[in-house]
Amino acid sequence: MELWFTEKQTPAFGITAKVTETFVAEKTEFQDLAMLDTEEFGRMLVLDGMVMTTIKDEFVYHEMVAHPALFTHPNPKQVLVVGGGDGGVIREILKHPEVEKAVLVEIDGKVIEYSKKYLPEISGELDNPRVEVLVNDGYMHIIESKNQYDVIMVDSTEPVGPAAPLFERGFYQGIYEALREDGIFVAQTDNPWFKSDLIRKVTKDVKEIFPIVRVYGANIPTYPSGLWTFTMGSKAHDPLQVDISKIPELQTKYYSPRLHQAAFVLPKFVEDLVR
């Protein structure tokens, strides 16, 4: 018997992957969670039917959430990750020695538990002493935090289910207040081929709150359309003004100092969306 997992990325288009083993398939308090092994992409975490991360391509997303913001802020000491229970963004954050503390607020403890068990390559730094893991509502954590973080990263699922409030204007206002005076935030903001309205709305909302707003992209094969966007809102520091000759070469597979600039150059139709 051949088992194939299919994600309908839109009602009429999807990806399909051959599954070699199903480790977990359960309904948590918040969502459907599956942990699969696939022949092409290795182990795969699926939430509410959507691919969250795979061993083969996880580095793209995790590096591209973490490094552009951390190399834009001159001295990021306190960093918050909202969501991201697999631990991949945390792993990348810890590559920056100036970060003293990285706080992870994940609403679904099961994501953390199963990522630790089945995705050790990704989750391996969650027990690092510089990391604080909170199983809690990220929205509430943001609302309760004031002038506290240098960088906030929103590593959420799509704007359905538990992550829906994380795409609202009030959430971005809360992030602004949770950041210190020269703070930066970055959020994953879906893809421009199937979710252009979302990108247009998020960009507009964030521009009303942050003086500097930049959108960049990265290629993620298992995410819809293969082109993912990230939106950065910044109080003082502009990622495009960073002297890339001063960015050290980290151990990365996707991000590079050269890409720090180039990733912000978007295809024309995406430029038009975020203008």
Added chain:
Amino acid sequence: MELWFTEKQTPAFGITAKVTETFVAEKTEFQDLAMLDTEEFGRMLVLDGMVMTTIKDEFVYHEMVAHPALFTHPNPKQVLVVGGGDGGVIREILKHPEVEKAVLVEIDGKVIEYSKKYLPEISGELDNPRVEVLVNDGYMHIIESKNQYDVIMVDSTEPVGPAAPLFERGFYQGIYEALREDGIFVAQTDNPWFKSDLIRKVTKDVKEIFPIVRVYGANIPTYPSGLWTFTMGSKAHDPLQVDISKIPELQTKYYSPRLHQAAFVLPKFVEDLVR
């Protein structure tokens, strides 16, 4: 009944698209040809089971084959397209007024015939008086041409079936000789996620023949991995030395003068492949 077309992009991974109409499904002299209408991407040309082009995302590929090379060459008058029977690359080439003649050599006349009938948005310029269409073997045409073209574009299928010889070292040598003394060629060279060996080999071969070799990428949702590469070999002109402030803004949806540079900045793991 719901009809879904599935392309296995690797033995264990693929894309699937809901089909609303099947206009053509036949075996031509050279390959299996299907012309479908899909709900998400509109009309779709499929050769040997692989998506060649769709109405929704065709602009990416066609613009990114044509414009980087044409804006690198200072005066491209004679341009050759090998393959590309749908006419999309030809349409983009004609946006450059200095091009006097664009020759298309497509091995399979049926691709031209059905593209004219079902994809007029793409094929509409094939009857333009600046265009010469030859139904012929592109490999032979290259071997027989000497010092003739300013720019040659290889718009082929994957390196299986009729296009296999178009990925061989001897073909690149033939292209070198078919080009004038400051000529440029560009070829689609598949994706770095599933075809890394091919990219490594092509880059190595082309570097043995052309003094300037550059690889760039573009996001194409219906192509494997969503990240497509293009390899440019040039006798004299370097695409990275172009003064992008002098590139005019064409009517495009993907390419822009800003992207002319940024597209050559590759993810680190792809840089490593083509080094």
